[in-house]
Amino acid sequence: MVQERPKRVERRLSAILAADVAGYSRLMHNDEEATHVELTALVTDAVVPAIVEHGGRIVKNTGDGFLAEFTSSVEAVRAAVQFQTRIKQLTINEDEERRIAFRVGINVGDVIVEPHDIFGDGVNIAARLEGIADPGGICISSSAYDQVWGKIEVDFADLGDQNLKNIARPVRAYAVARDKFGSTAKGSRTTPILPRAPRLSMVVLPFANIGGNPEQDYFVDGVTESLTTDLSRIRGLFVIGRHTAFSYKGKSIDLKQIGRELDVLYVLEGSVQRSANQLRVNVQFVDAESGAHLWADRFDKPICDLFELQDEIVSRLANALNAQLIAAEARRSEHSLHPSALDLYFQGMARWNKGVTPAHMAQARSFFERALELDPDNVEALVGIGAVDVTRAGFFLADNPDALFAAAEAALNKAMSLAPQHALAHAFLGSVLLCTKRAIEGIAECEHALELNPNLAEAHAFIGCAQAFSGRAEETEAHVHKAMRLSPRDEGTYRWMTWVGFSKLLLGADAEAVVWFRRGLNSNPNNPIAHLDLAAALAHLGKLDEARASRNKALALNPTLTIRRLKGIPFSDDPTFREQGRRVIQGMRLAGVPEE
Structure with a gap:
């Protein structure tokens, strides 16, 4: 039965x-x-x-x-x-x-x-x-x-x-x-209740001028004001206006008290110190609810053009803080009994930042999908879906790259229909275009993203990658250097360095390619395609044992990598790129990458 x-x-x-x-x-x-x-x-x-x-x-x-x-x-x-x-x-x-x-x-x-x-x-x-x-x-x-x-x-x-x-x-x-x-809840008649600070809310306190040289005040205040403006461009981040923030200048006040007074979750404080021809900027990022220090960093720069220096310091801080906000909110979200769409988005971003392995990308996409189930018009989750899908396709993580590129383009177009000025959505759409034989359109899309957010390092890196697909691999490195100058501690630097290594490999500069691939893998070893490209470069240099070891690391992270899969995405019809790409495949064959 x-x-x-x-x-x-x-x-x-x-x-x-x-x-x-x-x-x-x-x-x-x-x-x-x-x-x-x-x-x-x-x-x-x-x-x-x-x-x-x-x-x-x-x-x-x-x-x-x-x-x-x-x-x-x-x-x-x-x-x-x-x-x-x-x-x-x-x-x-x-x-x-x-x-x-x-x-x-x-x-x-x-x-x-x-x-x-x-x-x-x-x-x-x-x-x-x-x-x-x-x-x-x-x-x-x-x-x-x-x-x-x-x-x-x-x-x-x-x-x-x-x-x-x-x-x-x-x-x-x-x-x-x-x-x-007429009431809130039991017991509230005798105990006033303060509203919880909104998610992603912060104040940039006036930076301290260490040394007290009044001639330096204008520069220190300029860093504070510019940083406030640039952080305000981060979508979804509420930043207290500079006039309110400057009311705390020169005062010694408990940071938790400032959080309560201004109703913010985070506080950024810092100092600027000038000595001879050197400038030092110290920053601390603080949880205003607990008073815990979440992140601290120091920037030492030689003094040249003060205004150019101010722009560089501000852009680096804005990019670094964006990453720290994501990490902090992801940690908060992990403890949520009933995660919201925003909680799930941050957890997805945390997985995305771990590396481009099949497991990490699948986990990230799952979180973004769950966020969209709660809020179908969640722009950040749509951009996350687009980022994951173009990465899965472009880094050879799936058997259906054409479908993934199409899905990524659809998600990003929907995001931009809801938020036309979303810089990162434009940048990732540019990456889809450059991976699907539309490099010129992709570069234009990334340039538009930079018009919306001049600090968007990812857009510079995408433009560098597009140059390789356009037969101008010698121009890739300069664009990636711009990205790394804007955001040297960015979670994405390991990908950007891989693209420089790939451009060197295309050009036959195998020794330089090895240096760039290893730099990227030292930053984040969870990048199977970087291990595979490194194997190709080492094979061309005659270092076959090292090449096979690198190939094995790639296949351990992504066992589906084969020559057939690598050749399955044409990326570009540019004749120079197609000719240069043949030596990449040749190197991988020398390293023993399986054909099927």
Whole structure:
């Protein structure tokens, strides 16, 4: 007898809204029929229209309340605000003892779906949050808050981590601010609650002029002001204006206090010291909530043209800080019980930065996909998808490069339709174009990205790579040097150095190619194609044992690398590139790279 396969449990990610009537038993005891009639009328006149209008559905009624499900946390909160406001209007003239008021909890979670009910921790958390809301109030989890913040005209108060009954881990909770419904949450009448600082928010404090030479003040202040301006260009980063920041100049203030006063998560402070013909800049990046130092660095530069020097220092700091912000937010996100789209984006970027192996790229794409499930129009996740797909194709990590290039182009075009000025989206679209026999268009796209963000080092590196595909491999190195000058500690330098090595290999400068490949691999060894290109260069130099060792490292990281796969992406029809590319394949054959 054939055993039936178990029925698959249906699950989906939902925004769950749980509501009940505060003091329902008391109201029913005092006047059972009147309470029932009024509750029915309020649900019919206020609750149901709001839920339907915002795309939700009432899953079930619970006697004194109901459970509703939405596909969007933004719409769930909007619906709750709408019906809570309407109920307050309808009951405002009633005695407080007889007034019906709902408490509402909202959470985002993965739920088990049955025809007339939903189950799971996501539902339980919503119900527990409803229990800590005041009558007439709305309380939401951090997973919902991170998605709605900045998207609806409602202020929230941070209730901190809450230990909810029968929920193993604390849940960070937020309540609609007091002025919206007259209350926030239990206990809030006596304890003022400060709102949590927005994600990706910081202040650049005025840099200190070490030595006190007043003639140096203009330069030090210029570094602070320019850095504030350049950091403001980072999409999604909220930076306190320079006039406010300069009100702290010369004052000794606790950084956690500054974080609370300005409502920011991060603080950047630094100093500038001049001695003879040398300039030293020290910087510290601090978590304003904990006071922990997340990153510190020092820049020593010879003094030449002060304004040119200021631009270089500022661009390097802006690029380095962008990477540090991603790393810091990825660490925060790892501890999130219910990650938001933003949490998942940062975790995806953290995997992307680990290296171009099949595993890392698959993990990064998975995080970006999950972010898009929560927010289909998340621009950063779309750019992440595009970056992963063009990299998987361009670094020979998959059997279907044409499909991946097409998918990358579609994701990046969608991102730019939502955010036309997104510099990194333009740069990665340029990389797609240069990998698909459209190098000239790719260079133009990267140049446009640099018009939008002159500090975008990646765009310079892409232009360098495009020169190799255009038969001008001798020009690659200069463009990569521009990228590395802007962002010498960039997570992407290992890729950029590989492209210089590749250009040297095309030109027959095998010894120089070996130096560049090894520099890139010292920066990040998780780059199988760099190991393979290094093997080709070593083979041309007659160092066959070293070449085979490098080939083995490449195949350990990506066992699918073969001559056939490498020849499967033409990249360019330029005759010079095609001729130069033959010696690369020849070197790989000498190193023993398998044909199939």
